[in-house]
């Protein structure tokens with residue numbers, strides 16, 4: 001399915017015919033196109049399964065076809081007829097598999113039986129489930145302390161799996177829960193928790209139809225949340241504004257063609273998705289929003305009562321005066337230089353904001369993966385509070401989540417710094433001394449493994465080796481473990497960068513029918529709008545040896561803890577029993593089993609959305625931060641060599657995080673290659689290179705470690721001066737482990753200072 005390497009700017013709209021062509025290819029590649037077509041029609045429908053793609057929500061009404069190009073890719077990728085078991089692993093040693101690309105590894109198909117690493121032959125060999133559970137339990141029991149084990153979660157795990165997992169881990173005795181959220185929306189949770197008392201978005205799907213303006217910061221929905229393009233387009237059609245902040249001109253944010261709208265497809269017509277497009281520097285959004293606030297303040301002073309929602313501010317907020325003082329103190333030179341926007345552009349953005357009665361602000365990784373992400377998100381919250389844009393219809397904050405159940409996993413207690421209320425509830429219900437000390441997040445877990453303090457790594461899904469920063473160090477960290485266990489659907493590099501002992505445990509995915517003692521089971525998930533609904537697998541599993549995630553966790557827990565604090569094996573006979581435990585312990589889940597029988601699921605509620613503020617003072621808080629003095633951190637500024645460019649690492653159109661569906665990035669015009677660097681033509685010339693030339697990228701930090709990736713092709717691309725982009729995970733070796741967000745510990749994947757060198761002869765990526 002891979003095309004020849006080619007770079008040719010794309011001129012069509014987002015979605016549309018290009019999307020249909022691409023979906024068809026992925027259908028055929030799954031080797032069971034008809035079955036999958038029937039399954040796809042069940043995506044996000046009542047009685048069907050939740051799309052394993054992103055966490056965008058849907059209108060609760062059923063009937064519409066509710067999948068998109070990239071959802072279809074996710075389904076076809078999971079529901080493939082290709083499977084790998086003992087014959088495959090007999091053919092390849094682990095050393096040989098390491099030579100293969102990430103794309104090749106996953107493309108081999110679904111993992112079909114449990115495997116144990118055999119050092120003598122450097123191969124994975126079959127093992128029985130019971131022996132695997134026994135090995136895990138014995139190794140965990142043999143540790144000096146439960147804090148020597150790390151329990152990772154990726155955001156596809158269902159609520160039922162996540163709840164059992166956290167219960168098992170806490171009953172074992174630790175809060176070491178590194179998870180994908182640490183690398184993703186952690187800053188949103190931290191920032192909003194402090195600002196408005198709840199770390200989630202305050203809007204629902206229905207709000208989009210009532211907004212006068214929708215601001216989209218640092219997000220590429222055309223690729224990563226394609227179903228969001230529709231409400232954006234509808235907003236424009238009814239005369240509302242869509243205002244984008246993105247250094248790159250992302251196609252989906254500019255033009256959109258509806259793939260399920262026959263007339264538009266036949267006429268090849270397309271509609272604009274945005275009404276204004278601002279292109280800040282990487283990391284410049286806080287300064288841009290600060291500048292907007294400066295204008296609002298000026299206009300309010302000129303004409304009191306014309307801009308601020310004083311009644312809301314008085315009734316619901318604290319801290320305005322301090323924040324306004326910080327706004328007044330920020331100077332224009334710094335704002336313009338840091339944001340990369342001219343004062344006139346910021347004024348225009350401020351006018352668009354002030355002119356709208358109801359505003360929704362969305363954001364994603366372009367905001368959360370910076371050093372000052374928490375401060376930036378709090379600045380966005382400040383701007384929204386100023387005009388009462390939280391807790392009224394058609395307005396609110398909307399961090400658009402990534403993985404389909406990453407928000408639900410947090411709700412279920414996958415949290416290394418759990419709130420006391422959660423721990424109290426667990427202790428009350430399950431009657432064991434719940435560990436209180438904070439556990440490790442992703443960066444801390446890597447450091448603990450590197451230092452030999454953590455010796456066991458268990459991954460509930462995901463691809464820890466590739467998703468994390470500083471790849472060579474993370475690989476070394478995993479390889480130092482006594483035992484690594486991966487609960488996975490497909491082969492990836494995390495299985496190859498394994499501990500001294502290692503297990504691969506093959507699990508069912510969202511599309512698979514999950515049959516337990518009491519019949520087929522549904523699981524539940526929570527979307528970005530706090531809607532919880534059931535998901536029923538539709539396709540018979542490829543192998544009888546695969547087990548569901550809850551069944552695997554129950555198996556480990558039973559071997560480790562016996563029947564304490566619950567009878568694990570009894571619970572998984574019928575997942576309604578797990579949901580009863582959730583209903584007993586977590587707020588909002590009363591009558592859980594009954595609630596999920598409602599079409600479209602049920603709304604968990606959001607206190608801030610109802611203008612109840614669970615903050616310390618009981619009010620929403622304006623939080624005042626100074627703008628960062630420098631965007632470049634001291635660890636870079638102290639280096640003798642100055643950076644050539646700032647690099648952001650992002651997703652192509654043909655990938656789902658570390659899963660590569662193909663090597664194309666249609667909207668950016670890239671085909672058949674991924675080791676590319678998008679740079680402005682003038683920058684390429686300034687640095688003395690030619691477009692198309694191969695270069696090595698070197699990142700700067702002050703710890704004496706050389707971080708380099710090799711043989712990247714320079715592509716002249718429309719990006720602001722000094723701002724470059726390249727794909728994740730190929731560039732993860734460049735992200736220093738110590739470069740993370742203040743208060744969030746999220747690796748700064750959107751801001752890496754780099755230098756370019758002519759390519760070294762060795763073209764292999766380190």
Ligand SMILES: Nc1nc2c(c(=O)[nH]1)N[C@H]1C(S)=C(S)[C@@H](COP(=O)(O)OP(=O)(O)OC[C@H]3O[C@@H](n4cnc5c(=O)[nH]c(N)nc54)[C@H](O)[C@@H]3O)O[C@H]1N2
Pocket residue numbers: 053054055070184217218219220221223224225245246247248250280281282283284285364365366367401402403648649650651652653655656657750
């Ligand atoms: N098909 C598909 N869907 C996905 C995923 C996938 O990989 N593939 N991943 C899922 C996951 S886990 C997540 S978290 C989401 C990710 O969804 P996104 O956040 O959309 O993902 P990225 O590709 O990282 O895109 C970041 C966007 O922010 C812009 N940007 C980067 N830095 C800045 C900045 O400093 N300021 C501003 N204003 N913009 C900036 C980039 O140009 C880019 O458009 O998508 C989810 N959905």
Ligand SMILES: Nc1nc2c(c(=O)[nH]1)N[C@H]1C(S)=C(S)[C@@H](COP(=O)(O)OP(=O)(O)OC[C@H]3O[C@@H](n4cnc5c(=O)[nH]c(N)nc54)[C@H](O)[C@@H]3O)O[C@H]1N2
Pocket residue numbers: 106154155156157180181183184185365369402403460461462463464466467468487488489490491492507508509510549649650651656657658659728729731732735749
């Ligand atoms: N440089 C850089 N790094 C980043 C990012 C970035 O933008 N730039 N983004 C970060 C973000 S936002 C995120 S969320 C993380 C993602 O980090 P992860 O969630 O760890 O990574 P994924 O690539 O989503 O994991 C893919 C693997 O999950 C397994 N899998 C798929 N479906 C299932 C399932 O249903 N159950 C189980 N048990 N396993 C399954 C498959 O084996 C597959 O190989 O990466 C982060 N890393």
Ligand SMILES: [Mo]
Pocket residue numbers: 180183184185401402403
């Ligand atoms: Mo994510």
